[in-house]
Amino acid sequence: MVQERPPRVERRLTAVLAADVAGYSRLMHNDEEATHAKLTALMADAVAPAIAEHGGRVVKNTGDGFLAEFPSAVEAVRAAVQFQTRIKELAAADAEERQIVFRVGINVGDVIVEPHDIFGDSVNIAARLESIAEPGGICISSSAYVHARGKVSTEFADLGEQNLKNIAVPVRAYAAVPNGGRPAIRGDGIGPSTRSPPRLSIVVLPFSNLSDDPAQEHFVDGVTESLTTDLSRISGSFVIGRHTAFTYKGKPIDLKQIGRELNVQYVLEGSVQRSGNRFRVNVQLVDTETGSHLWADRFDKPISDLFEMQDEIVSRLANTLNAQLIAAEARRAERSLHPSALDLYFQGMARWNKSWTPGHMMQARSFFARALELEPDNVEALVSIALVDAALAGIVFADGPYERFAAAETASLKALSLDPQHATAHMALGIVQLCTRRAAQGVAECEQALVLNRNLAEAQALFGAAKLLLGRPAETETCVQEALRISPRDEGAHRWMYYVGLAKLHLGDDAEATEWLRRSLKANPNYPVAHFVCAATLALLGKMDEALAARKEGLALDPTFTISRLKKVWLSDDPIFRVGSRRLMKGLHLVAVPEG
Template sequence: MVQERPIGIERRLSAILAADVAGYSRLMHTDEEPTHAKFAALLANAVNPAIAEHRGRIVKNTGDGFLAEFSSAVQAVRAAVQFQKLIKELTIGDADETRIAFRVGINIGDVIVEPHDIFGDGVNKAVRLESIAEPGGICVSASVYEHVRGKVDAEFADIGEQHLKNIAHPVRAYAMIRDGGNRASETGRTRQVSPPHFSVVVLPFTNLSGDAEQDYFVDGVTESLTTDLSRIRGSFVIGRHTAFTYRGKVADLKQIGRELNVRYALEGSIQRDRNRLRVNVQLVETETGSHLWADRFDKPVADLLDMQDEIVARLANTVNAQLIEAEARRAENTPNPDAIDLIFRGRHSFNEGLTSSSLTQARLYFERALTIDPENVDAKIWMAAVDVTSSSTFLTDDLPLRLAAAETILLKALSHAPSHPFAHLLLGIVLMHTNRAV
């Protein structure tokens, strides 16, 4: 049953800008009244005009900062760049120990709107991004970066996946590269950041049919595959707008991997004659350029939209399994695996077959992951998956105990990720096995 929206709740998609003064408590403790006066002057002369010029609104002041809302990510970033530059100019003569500098975080999210405040996970991420920004800097989420790339007078460096306080999953973040010495240090920092786990770009598929009228179908496969892969939990998939900048270019996959900071690239071609459609696809590890997997699909031509859905579904499922296997192999060679490495190894063991040995091995990996990161939702859910699968296939003698353990850990996981579909599926199976399904 579809849950009805509570009466009076307004929601909308917004670009959220969170800002605060770095070291505000120290500044107020040292020189309270001058600090307060400088802060108010910077808001009036730099921040408020920039936000108004770019059609944003100050939602609320937070004592040492503020929260603003925009209808456009581009406008939010332009406003932040503008007031950060002006604040730097206005405070250039101040001593280091008394200079006021703002940190800014920007995210896109679906927010709950009230007259004098906004709420939601999107707001929380903006606030956490602000907390990792440097004084005078701007830190944006990957979703913001995809919208503003090439559209604002600023460059951003990929600083990788960030584990933010009270945010369940890592957030890919980008930091503004500033002038002077900061540029070298930030770009150097970028070069040292390893590509995230499960990061992939779907390059535009090539139309080999010699018929430009088929471009729409080829592009549709590329776009739909990008969308389906991005729905995989824990994946980082480069947006279609960025991926399509490589259309028609000779692909140096190692260079593309470095430019986009991704581990894998998926490329392919589609060829259609009168009666058949052929799809060639390959998954490449960008660091080495080695082919991890390749396949070819031949289908009789039928309804193109139905065929597109079928091709994308088959590709997404297969690529998902191949990426898990590739990440598991990489983790085997990692001297100090983290929780995510161990989860991928566990999932690979889980995928190897419904045998007692593979499921036992998978559970050991998930237990090790929870030892490193006790609150990891994915490790909890996959450990429950092992128990549920062992019970469903009668590979365990302690069925009631395993089901009880699975239910306990699933309820804990759902308290942190209440919309996790796989967790709900597993919990439903537990309820069916214990005759409590309604």
């Protein structure tokens, strides 16, 4: 019997153009019918004629955009420039908040062809490039740039290698420079952009080797390269690739000019110096628009294992910069009259990092919820809502804790369905599982988070919380010390120290518990639960005046806190954990925390 051949899959090399409307959800929310009518008119009057004129075809409409293909990258770029220009003219009379503006991504690659659609990585890359383009902008891949360069009148700015969502290999990207942009400064024929830099955009310049020993050059370059990789993991970050960054090595540096050439908001620069058996690393973060120094720090480390030390320096820098960049972007976002989903995310994170009082946490949650209204599939907002709900249930002990745990699990699972490799989403799911008596599963999720992001110190600290829930409080401190080694100045360090303080209370070591809890409150005094647990340990030690003062500070931050609210959340069935929890309850009763 002759075996039938499988049906042949048709493929072809094509230029793929993906486009969508910036802020479409907001526009539809404000006025559905008018938005739909305007979009239909723009497609007919501007988009369709440009595509047809340049030999392309619209493969499909996507509700808020469309997918098209062209036999030539040159024609795809020309069509995009033509309809973007025409749309700008047609929308000029509209108020800014009502304008319909497209973002465009173009890629050249091999696709699977079906009668009414095309599929494959090449299509996905075009869509991801569109997502990083600015409203009214065009972003193309290096494969499209190779074909279009020198054949179109539009200039492009090199954006470096981009880590695109769900695309395994970084993609080098280029952004179209509007007419009137300055001529190229660098000798590669790429014009600097006159657009506003992307949010959270940064270049890590090659660190300077201040040592007399040229042999240390490889270590210095290694720090620069590792930082570039690790900073790209920051939520929403846009990091210039190391190959572009290294073109500045050994050259005189004007940071404002670099900002214009690379179209980035921030520059991280630094130096490494060896002195005897120690290394000193100096770093500073600079705003390229103003030239102001936003943050600077120095790291002194002994020379033992050179590469282990490099990893530690890089992880500490990456964790610290994450918080610094988010704070800076949140300040910018506060000035925006029409905040984007990313603006709202930054503002929510700033409140999340500032204080864990119920009021601040609900404010943070409201920003993340508003971001989801604009972009229902925004992974960062989904993960952040999961973290807030889990914390409100498991640490603040808000009303309806298990409803919040369920909501947190739903949000984290949706985030993982959209981005299975999102480290913090795995961690968020792990937190929910740890707090709902699924400790083994929670530990596995936190382990996966660390596989995906070795610098996620919060996940490392959660192992300490897991040890406590599993009835092994003596092991909590070791896990937290490792998290503090990775990120000693982390925004979450106060929570990690709280875990140790609580573990020490469970062990009956109330004096040491008090020390850890005081360290936690010194790191962040706006942490109500630490005040209450500190009050309990002081009461168990017989220091009632200090205990009452700690209770008063806790109630000032969270007047609704009660013992009954705490009892509603039973985090573990382990008998050792339950004995330790009874010690906590005893201390809370001694200091007269409201029963509720």
